[in-house]
Amino acid sequence: MDRIKVGVLGLQGDVREHLLMVADCGAEGVVVKRQEDLKGIDGLIIPGGESTTMGRLMQKYDLIEPIQEMGREGVPIYGTCAGLILLAVKTVEGGQPLLELMDMVARRNAFGRQVDSFEADLQVKGIGDEVFHAIFIRAPWIEEIRDQVDPMAEVEGKIVMAREGNLLVSAFHPELSQDIRIHQFFIDMVRDHKKGSKK
Ligand code: GLN
Numbered sequence: 001m002d003r004i005k006v007g008v009l010g011l012q013g014d015v016r017e018h019l020l021m022v023a024d025c026g027a028e029g030v031v032v033k034r035q036e037d038l039k040g041i042d043g044l045i046i047p048g049g050e051s052t053t054m055g056r057l058m059q060k061y062d063l064i065e066p067i068q069e070m071g072r073e074g075v076p077i078y079g080t081c082a083g084l085i086l087l088a089v090k091t092v093e094g095g096q097p098l099l100e101l102m103d104m105v106a107r108r109n110a111f112g113r114q115v116d117s118f119e120a121d122l123q124v125k126g127i128g129d130e131v132f133h134a135i136f137i138r139a140p141w142i143e144e145i146r147d148q149v150d151p152m153a154e155v156e157g158k159i160v161m162a163r164e165g166n167l168l169v170s171a172f173h174p175e176l177s178q179d180i181r182i183h184q185f186f187i188d189m190v191r192d193h194k195k196g197s198k199k
Pocket of ligand 1 (some may be wrong): 047049050052085108109137138139141
């Protein structure tokens, strides 16, 4: 099979760190800034940043609809932090452009202003028993999910990672940890999808 090619939305955020992780997983990472960059990618990562700004830039560059189409066609998409917010059907706060692909409601800056950033060792479903050292930066949590959304990790009883079919989200930044297991999990989703769509 050809090499797996994963796009990283490059409008804002930790683009370089995600590209390095993708490369560590043995796949090829490419930066996505325009519609034409979406051609030929097998999966897409939406990094952290400021979700309101990223949403507006996605509108400006006409990226909302093509990414929605990709998501609905089953192409794997992974959103971290602001990327989680953008994939949600809704935020508690409302009033910002979203991709509205994943059946969940996100709460922005959910852990409170006094704890802007924190780190936590998480048990993450599907990546093995060893805890994952997760870095949270003004992170959201998932306030509400529908049945088909599978929670994968929690902090203080709040869902901070989940999957719904081809969509994966985490409230933390795995690209900032020295642990490639979550990116590997996503690349495996991409590989499975690519295999399936070639049959
Ligand atoms: N607080 C940001 C937002 O609401 C997300 C923070 C992040 O991506 N690190 O969009």
